[in-house]
Amino acid sequence: MKRSTFLQNTAAVIGGSLLPSIGIAGENKKSKIRFAYLTDIHLKPDATAEAGMAKALHHAQSLKPKIDFIINGGDSIMDSLEADKQKTKTQWDLFHSVLQKENSLPLYHCIGNHDVWGWFIKNDKPEADRLYGKVWVVETLQLPKRYYSFTKDKWHFIVLDSTQLNPAGGYIAYLDPEQLDWLKKDLAQTKDKFICFVSHIPILSICAGLFFDKTETNGDLKIQRNLMHTDFMLLKKLFMQYPNIKVCLSGHIHLQDELDYLGIKYYCNGAVSGNWWKGAFQEFDPAYAVIELYEDGTSERKMVEYS
Ligand SMILES: [Zn+2]
DSSP: OOHHHHHHHHHHHHHHHHSSOOOOTTSSOOOEEEEEEEOOOOBOSSHHHHHHHHHHHHHHHTOSSOOSEEEEOSOOBSOOSSOOHHHHHHHHHHHHHHHHHHOOSOEEEOOOGGGSBSTTOOSSOOTTSTTTBTHHHHHHTTOSSSSEEEEETTEEEEEOOOEEEOTTSSEEESOOHHHHHHHHHHHHTOTTSEEEEEOSSOSSOSGGGTTTSSOOTTSOOOOOTTTSOTTHHHHHHHHHTOTTEEEEEEOSSSSEEEEEETTEEEEEEOOTTTTTTSSOBTTBOSOEEEEEEETTSOEEEEEEOOO
């Protein structure tokens, strides 16, 4: 850094500290949106999983002050990528029955990789079935589309579909051209609102590199292309054109982190199912997030261990 730049920056910091009440999220901010973010529920026919999902929903709805709505961050069911039609139907039926009994709040859903039907079925892949791929999850959760947006007060929520099929096997996290095109239009139309993104797979996360709890043998951190958006560089450049983009919410990794990068908060929100209903995953107990979005574009996240 050049000395003159350094002095300018230093002056800016000193000047900034003299300004009255810049405001820290939570202080003197009455007007806000408050909601619970439940991700990676991974419901399956199993007493622990069913009781766990019910408990998380009860817990979120009994919070004081009350939350306004719930966002489901995806991986609602244990898995339909490899499951046959009957097993997939059983899981979705169960998911709806728990929701009907245990939830009375508005709910917004995001598609997780495990909610996609049939991609990894080895024999008799049901490609000709009308419900193959994402059709089933979009219909059963009554989504407007696999990606969509909605507005609450001063905030605009953009719910993305992170999971794309890798023809060579597995899946990769990125926005397909059609979705990216839609996103650019949606952003261009919403410059007067703060933006909160919802994606199942993190757009940016350090958790993504810690999922395996070890490095490559040469010491490199391992960030697989199904653990973080591979189009992050492209999205970063797009996001920099819109200073009203403030928050990105995700799940998928079952770990928790909170990053502040180029003016945007990236929150990776653990998992309601923890270690797929077998206790904690690494250091993180089963949990959900409470998110508060303020009128000035700031935000706060609190993780809640509900069990
Ligand atoms: Zn996932």
